[in-house]
Amino acid sequence: MTNIRDLAREAHVSVTTVSRVLNDHPYVADDKRQAVQAAIQKLGYIRNQTAVHLSTGQTHTIGVMLPFVDHPYHAAILQGIARCAFEEGYRFLTWQTNYVESHEHTVLKALAQREVDGLIVVSHSLSVDEILQYEQYGPIVFCEYHPHASSVYINHYTAFQKGLKALQSLHHTKIGICLGRPDSTNSLARKQAYQDTVIDDARPEWIYEQALTIEDGAHVARCWLNQSHRPTAILTASDHVAAGIILELREQGYRVPEDLAVIGFDGSDLAVVLNLTTVAVPYETIGRHAFSIAISDSWQQHPQTEIPTTLKNGTTASILCTK
């Protein structure tokens, strides 16, 4: 493999001059520049990026920590990151943690070991404080709201409220909700929105937890069926769960929204297909913002960027049917 010293010898210049040519530095005479370029051609030189990384102390790479890459939600954020990264000439490394804490530590160590210039944390199970201890090694941007960290987020409180209020304006008062991991930051905000919005009728048994997948949704539907007092509407935390509920209910001969109104969350392809009413979230935008904060200097001020959500109307939530 030829290196810049070979080029210098070939072009009869110093390595410094070669480096200048490679980096388009202005102080190089035309004849020398051409000589170097000729040498590059002749020897088939290709820059060793690893050496550049070591020398400059930058990798031009951003790490992304997320639990799963194949969830539409996360993939859409990745998409935003990917777009932005490409435009800026950056790379991104993805780590799938499955919410395993030791895996999350691996990712954080990678930042400390200078494998990446910064980190975007899409979702995590370690405590924020634990993660922020690694901020001394580089920027860490969260895709969730955290008051003392750089974060790009949607307001899960108001987003959930949007769904709940929509149901209330359709005259639903008996409203249930589905949550994912019950203790996550997002779930807590959602639960709070539930308690604050469905003030008198919020019931613990109408909060269905651990609902993340289509199968979980089907399970929720079966739970609902077994309840003596049932809500007339359910707001879920993901379109997948909403889909699972709807499919299982149809399977059992129930109708949506007549027997149960359902609102999804995410605004995914599934919502399009099932014509779900859903709280649409611009995930790609979140990814873009997170990336640009990670590579700018602004992260040091721990900026908070809220991304708005919108309610997208489908056919799975309509006015309460009082049989």
Add this chain to the structure above:
Amino acid sequence: MTNIRDLAREAHVSVTTVSRVLNDHPYVADDKRQAVQAAIQKLGYIRNQTAVHLSTGQTHTIGVMLPFVDHPYHAAILQGIARCAFEEGYRFLTWQTNYVESHEHTVLKALAQREVDGLIVVSHSLSVDEILQYEQYGPIVFCEYHPHASSVYINHYTAFQKGLKALQSLHHTKIGICLGRPDSTNSLARKQAYQDTVIDDARPEWIYEQALTIEDGAHVARCWLNQSHRPTAILTASDHVAAGIILELREQGYRVPEDLAVIGFDGSDLAVVLNLTTVAVPYETIGRHAFSIAISDSWQQHPQTEIPTTLKNGTTASILCTK
């Protein structure tokens, strides 16, 4: 930032010994090993991976070239790669090319510049020969069948045949197909399967091209509606397209499968939701295999690994209804 020379000074040993301790080399006396470890603790040393990469000439990183990260199909392959990479202590860099050739060149250059140890090409638009010119810089594994390259693939010919034969066994003879990018390797194989299987009734006007998304599927449905001679069944190249067809037809008051039988391709979440009959593809398995070939030496023999597909029965294809 403390480095191994600082450690050596602190522990009163040579940098070689420090390096040996860091790499668990056996020939180090216990007392020296402990001295080094104490120094690491005291100085808060963290290994600089970039330096390791330069020194060893390996990055322990695999690059992944794909058009989009947010397609379930690609995300599932990524998932497989991510799992395997983690297990092996590897990282992976993802490049989203949007099928733009200049972007694909960027990715290939990254291999030449030793940013990654190898490359997994999920899908591409450059010619295989052009891509293989970069094989001198490291392993390149395709997730498509290419006779002169390392490839992990599903046999699109037999997979498509599986769908077509299923329709034939339901007494359909007027069968149409949807393809994605018409000149891709996969589409050519599919078209061939169509011509070979639906021998006498294959018609050019029943080959719907450029069908990739839900919207494209809706467009196909409208084309179908406008045709004077219509097929009674359509085999698509993705569940998304199948979903688009079905939704549009329902919208227009047609029934599936009574008016048109539809079979999807991929075995995605969409298929579950819509109870699609689909050709299921184990994408994650493809990712796993591709990864393990990329990091082993076997790639030099250009191994060919075929991954089997299965027909998954839903309700969108049933016996031909002769009204």
Add this chain to the structure above:
DNA sequence: CCTTGCCTTGAAACGCGTTCCATAGATTAA
């Protein structure tokens, strides 16, 4: 007692590009 082989250790070279600092001629401003 000598040879062979294994354990331990360190100096120095290596991988390779970037950058600081010094040098020197060419301009330009004063």
Add this chain to the structure above:
DNA sequence: TTAATCTATGGAACGCGTTTCAAGGCAAGG
């Protein structure tokens, strides 16, 4: 004319871990 800039160029140090090579010590085999 002199001082101050600017343009060009190169030597050498730097970032930092790995690896080769040489050498000294010691035990087992002959």
